[in-house]
Amino acid sequence: MNSSLAQIIEKDPANWRGKDMMNRTNWRASLTETHKYELKEAVEKAQSSKAALLSLEKCDFALPTLGPFLADLNTQLEGGPGFVVIEGLPALDYDENAGKTALWGVGLHMGEPAKQDGDGNLLHSVRDTGQKVDGSDNIRSYQTNDQLSFHNDGADVFLLFCLRDGKSGGMSRLVSSVAVFDELLKRRPDLAETLLQDYWFDTRGQRTDGARVEVMPVYHHHHGLLTANMKYRYIHTAQRFADVPRLTQNQRDALEMVQDIANEPDMVMEFTLNPGDILVANNYVTLHGRSAFEDWDEPDKRRHMLRLWLTIPNGRPLPQAFKGSRIYAEAYERRMER
């Protein structure tokens, strides 16, 4: 297994180190004045429409040059480094509704929105609600101001649009999950092997069938690709259920080592998302995290990100284990329909 997987990883364009990537600028995609004008017109038209925002389709957002520019970014998300930061949206001019409208329009030109929770919501606000994951069954990390360990989201890609940044902290952290596995394979091949086997994941009460846990590996070697599903925190919170098998020492060590490698200065990228930036990243080849943040007292200045999950037209084949899963089922089904 390991020799063929090592060859795949070596050639994977998503196998990058943070220290190299921080010296490059090709992951920044800045909007031109023409793009900004097109978006402004499209947002105003959508807002003046009587239709509900989430019923609007791609054809309702006419973006003659911005649309193809956004669609082209998918080649960086799949088959490239796996992420991009779109810069230059006029976020400080936007209220929440305008921000949602802009993100929805941008997203429709890149892919198809996917559900982010058991209620089927397609747009989430990422902000501190004052609630905590620990001691609850359904609060999720994006609703807190906690430091977030390295993890991935659902669907193929996530878009995180910064409307307002907080008072301090909240740095975005991004690492290649392929590079992390590459290092693990070289340093501790036994732990790399462990991550290719089943773990139990807390579903945070978001499955419509009520299942509290899902079982699947953290890393999947499928169709000549390495595909990650890392939920460090939710693997640990699943341990509160008596009927979930206790994590073995090997399983714990493997999870810790992923976090440790991901945190190494050579591996990780750390940057601030400013108002007007959208971080877009492929969940299968990148892990993201965030430092804890402190917020302003004034409600309208508080840190506020908008999040969209998409399946993209050039998305990779997905492992069978993703079928019916809480956050990948839609991506899996849409792949089957092609």
Ligand SMILES: [Fe+2]
């Ligand atoms: Fe996340």
